[in-house]
Amino acid sequence: MDISASVLTYFLIPAVKAVVVVILVATAAGVLTYIERRTLAFLQVRKGPNRVGPEGILQFVADVVKLLTKEDVVPAKAQHFIHFLAPVLVMVPGLAVFAVLPWGPEFTMRIPGLGKITTAWYAADLNVSLLLVLAITSVGIYGIILGGWASNSKYALLGGLRSAAQLISYEVPMGFAVVSAILMARSLSLVEIVEAQRTHQMWFILPGLVSFFLYFVSGVAETNRIPFDLPEAESELVAGFHTEYSGFRWAIFFLTEYANMITISAIATALFFGGWLRPFPSVHALAFLDVVPPVLWYVLKVSCFLFVYIWFRGTFPRYRFDQLMALGWKTLIPISLTNLVLVALAALGGFRGLRILGIVLWGAAIGAFLIVTRLRAAKPPAAKTAPASVRARAAEA
C-alpha cells in the first residue's frame, strides 16, 4: 500500500466520517426533541410546539439558538474546572461510540479524481466492538457524578450519586444480555453479529426474546429515561445532577442523553433485529424488500425503538428509588443469569438448538399473553363506578 492510499484509509475517510456523523447525530438529537414533544402531545391529546415553522418543525433550531446565547451561570462556590469538564466527559464517550455502530454493509463508490473507493457505513469494525461500546459508554458515568459533585449543591450531589448507582446497577443485567447475544453470534464484532443473522437465517430476537427484553429495559435505565429517570426526579431533586447547569452546558448533557438513546436503539437493532438486513433475510419470496437500501432498514428499525422510548415516557409513571434498585438487583439479575444458562444449553445444539429455544420462548410468551387476556375478559371489570364523593359532586353538576 503506498502512502497516499494509507492516508486515505487511515486518516481522510475516517476523519470525514467523524465530522459527518457527529454533526448528523447532534442534529438528529435536536430533531428528536421536537418529535418527542409532538408525540407526547399527541399521546396526551394536546397540540405541542406548532408555531415555529410549518407544524413547529423549526422549534429545535429556536431552542438551539436560545441555549447558545443564554448566560453561562456557574455557582460561585463550584469547582469551576470540573464543572466545565463534566459535560465534556459525558459527551465524548457518548459520541465516540458512534464510530463502531454498523449502519450498513461495505460499499464501493467512485469519487472523481480518486477513483473507486471501497468503504463502509461504519467507521471502524473491530473484533471487540461490543466490548468497546460497553467500556466507552460506562465512562460517561464519571461525567455525571463529577458534574453533580462539582456543582456544590446538595440536589446535584444526590442526583449524581443516584445516577451513578442506577447506571452501574443496570450495567450488570445489560452485560449478561449482551453475552447471550454473543453466544448466538460467536463474535464480538457488530458487523459479524449482523452477518451471523444472515447465515443463521434468523434474527436473534427469535432465541433472544428474553435477552432483548433485558437489554432494552436496562438500556432505558442506562439512559436515565422514564420510567427510570430517578436522577432527574424533579419532585425530589429539582433537576438532579444538572441542577446547577444552564445554557449550553446543560444542552450538552441533554444532547448526549438523546445520542445515548440512539446508541442503545442501534445496538439493540444490531444484536437482535438483524441490523441492516431486511426481515426474513433467507426467504427469497421477500426479495422485493431489497428495494429499500440496507441503511434505511437500519434507520427504520432504530426509529421504531426511539418511538418506543417516547411511548414509554407517555405511558409509565416513575419508579421509586428502592423499587428501581430492587428491580435491577433482585429481578433482572436472576432472570438474566437463568436466561444465559438457557441460551448456553440451547447453543450446545448449534443453530437448530437456538431455533428450538426461540420457538419455545415465543410459544410460552404468546400462550401466557392469551391466557392473561382470556382471564381478564372472563372476570367482570373491577368496580368502575367512581367513589361516592365524586358521584355526589357529579350529581350536583
Next chain:
Amino acid sequence: MNPSMASYLPILYFAIMAAIIPVAGLAAMSLLRPSKPTPTKLAPYECGVASPTEAFDHRFSVRYYLIAVLFVVFDVETIFLFPWAVMYHRLKLFGLVEMLVFLAILVVGYVYAWRRGALSWA
C-alpha cells in the same frame, strides 16, 4: 503503524470531534451571550434557607458504596464471560460445565449478599 492498532484510529477522530463541540461552543458563544452575575444568581440552588455547609461536606448513605462493590464483582464476572461466549461453539460441553461452576460460585455470593440485606434499599 501496526494496521490492527490503526483500525482503532476512527474512535480517536470521533472522540476529538465530540470534544470540539462543547469546548468550541462554549468559547465561541462567550462573545455573544450576556454575562451579568449577581451574588444571588451565583448561589447554589436551595429550597428555603440556604445551607450553611458546603455540599462537599455532606454525608451520604453507605449503600452507595455497597452497590459499587457488588457492581465490581458482577462486572468482572461479565468480562470473563465475553471471551467464553465467543469460543463457546468450540468448547462445547466442557465450556458449559466450566461456566456453570463459575456461575454457581457467583450465585453463592449473590445469595449471601441478598440474605444479608445488601441488595435492599431501605
